[in-house]
Amino acid sequence: MIIRPIAESDAENFLKLSKKIDASGFMLYEPGERDTTVDEQQKSIGRILTEKNTAFFAAEADNKLVGFIAAFGGKVNRNKHSAYLVLGILEEYQGQGIATKLFLRIFEWAKEAGITRLELTVIKDNIKAFQLYRKMGFVIEGEKVNSLMIDGKPVNEYYLYKLV
Structure with missing residues (x-):
């Protein structure tokens, strides 16, 4: 398994991964909601790669993309x-340390880029992700009530941050 910067040539595979x-x-995005074309995805990746304070890394295993982390800077x-x-x-690759390696790479990037605060959100019911974020040093900053509607029901999100 390798962690590497994403490339515009990854657009089709990244789109499949995202879906x-x-x-x-x-x-x-809800399951099946994403309607991005490969061309649109390629342009989006290209635009992201030119933005200052932004990073985008892919995890590759078994000759395919299996995960990603992106940081969108202020x-x-x-x-x-x-x-x-x-x-x-990807669910079948969870629990193998891939997310931890992606986080370690983004922490390294943040230090190099002069980023001192990382933040993210997680659906309150996503216990596995929440536990991972806490393990990686993220702290709850607050809870956004009724921030999303999932299956017609309001769902809360936790806001988390980490100072690097």
Whole structure:
């Protein structure tokens, strides 16, 4: 298993990965909701790769993408020290240390980039992810009540942060 920067040439495989991870029900997109084309995904990756304070790493195993972590940094002076994280791992590859390796890589990147605050959100019912984030040093900052609607029901999210 390797952790590497994502490339525009990964667009098709990343899109397939995202759709599989969306099927978990724990991501922002509902299962089947993502309608991004490969061309749109390629342009999105290209745009992300040019943004300052932003990083995007893929986990590759068995000759395919199995996970990712992206950090979207602030764009103005008052928040350019912080970055919002998005993480996804295929269910069949969870519990193998891949997420931990992705986090360690993003922590390394943050230090190199001068990012001192990382933040993320997690659906309150996503216990596995919540436990992982706590293990990686993230602290609950608050709870956003009724932040999402899942299957017609309001769901809360935890907001977490880590200072690096």
